[in-house]
Amino acid sequence: MTKNFIISIDLGGTKILSALINSANKIVAKEKISTDIMNGKEGLIKAIVESVKKIMSENEVSEREIKAICLGVPGTVNPYTGLISSAPNLGIKNFNIKEALLKYFSIPLLIENDVNLAGLGIKNFEFNKDTNNMLVVFVGTGIGGALFFEGKIYRGSSFFAGEIGHMKVNSKGNLLSKDKNSTFETIASRTAIVRDIKKELNKGKKSVLKEYKSPKKILKSKALADAVNRGDSLAIKYVNKSSATIGTVLGSLTTLLNLDTIVLGGGVIEAIGDFMLPKVKKAFKKSVLPEPGKVVKIVKTKLGDDAALFGGIALAEEFLPK
Numbered sequence: 175m176t177k178n179f180i181i182s183i184d185l186g187g188t189k190i191l192s193a194l195i196n197s198a199n200k201i202v203a204k205e206k207i208s209t210d211i212m213n214g215k216e217g218l219i220k221a222i223v224e225s226v227k228k229i230m231s232e233n234e235v236s237e238r239e240i241k242a243i244c245l246g247v248p249g250t251v252n253p254y255t256g257l258i259s260s261a262p263n264l265g266i267k268n269f270n271i272k273e274a275l276l277k278y279f280s281i282p283l284l285i286e287n288d289v290n291l292a293g294l295g296i297k298n299f300e301f302n303k304d305t306n307n308m309l310v311v312f313v314g315t316g317i318g319g320a321l322f323f324e325g326k327i328y329r330g331s332s333f334f335a336g337e338i339g340h341m342k343v344n345s346k347g348n349l350l351s352k353d354k355n356s357t358f359e360t361i362a363s364r365t366a367i368v369r370d371i372k373k374e375l376n377k378g379k380k381s382v383l384k385e386y387k388s389p390k391k392i393l394k395s396k397a398l399a400d401a402v403n404r405g406d407s408l409a410i411k412y413v414n415k416s417s418a419t420i421g422t423v424l425g426s427l428t429t430l431l432n433l434d435t436i437v438l439g440g441g442v443i444e445a446i447g448d449f450m451l452p453k454v455k456k457a458f459k460k461s462v463l464p465e466p467g468k469v470v471k472i473v474k475t476k477l478g479d480d481a482a483l484f485g486g487i488a489l490a491e492e493f494l495p496k
Contacts, residue, residue: 178239182483182484185248189206193205201483244490248287251287253286258270263315284486293327311438313416319338358419371393371409383401399445416450421454422461429467434469443475444478
């Protein structure tokens with residue numbers, strides 16, 4: 175039987191998005207379920223297996239027709255062994271997710287950092303040969319990055335390249351901070367925006383987001399976007415703060431790396447990227463040196479959530495025998 179499909183999975187801090195992709199590189203079906211991090215590694219593996227089996231069952235596809243399962247993980251992962259050294263948003267350290275999943279499947283399993291996987295999708299299916307030196311930045315629960323030099327993904331000496339969310343920066347986005355806990359993602363991610371908004375709500379600040387005052391009430395990107403679109407001053411204040419921080423950090427990185435393209439993605443960008451992008455570019459211009467700043471273009475991805483799913487195609491092409 176011909177192996178006509180791959181299953182591509184984007185494992186996020188809040189959801190697992192799976193897709194069945196055919197040999198024509200078309201997404202045939204998608205499956206989305208919540209990420210189970212409350213029950214540890216076992217709950218996570220169970221959820222991934224459930225997602226894969228469901229998408230196969232609903233589309234009447236057997237294991238013999240699947241040439242690979244490609245999984246993007248929000249953390250530092252060795253794509254050759256499948257070892258996750260650290261995935262803070264999942265509460266995982268030193269866990270071989272590949273070995274754990276192979277107990278349930280006889281299909282080849284390919285593992286990659288989630289933003290690297292999205293970057294591969296963006297590079298190969300959105301820009302192709304239009305960019306050589308590219309940085310992909312996804313802003314969501316955390317902030318992750320993927321680097322491409324001379325058209326090829328750069329994973330680093332210990333597969334840690336692109337982890338820009340953990341860079342030490344201060345509240346203005348400058349690469350210097352006296353606070354050891356102050357990082358890019360603790361200042362500019364959706365988690366940071368929501369934390370700061372909730373603090374002000376608990377101080378009595380008026381906002382259309384008042385229902386999210388409770389710690390148990392989850393404020394997602396869609397509701398944040400709605401508040402911004404309605405002109406809510408509290409939401410706008412902290413989205414602006416995030417945008418300025420992002421632009422400042424990207425400016426410093428461009429001065430270092432002389433990039434030609436920066437692509438923004440993730441839940442926050444997808445929801446309010448049009449509002450944020452001009453502010454990101456303004457802060458970028460202030461922090462980058464003029465010469466490298468002239469050649470770089472900053473755009474948001476058109477692929478949205480599908481970026482990582484398409485990245486699975488490129489990952490399979492890289493790692494499976496020709």
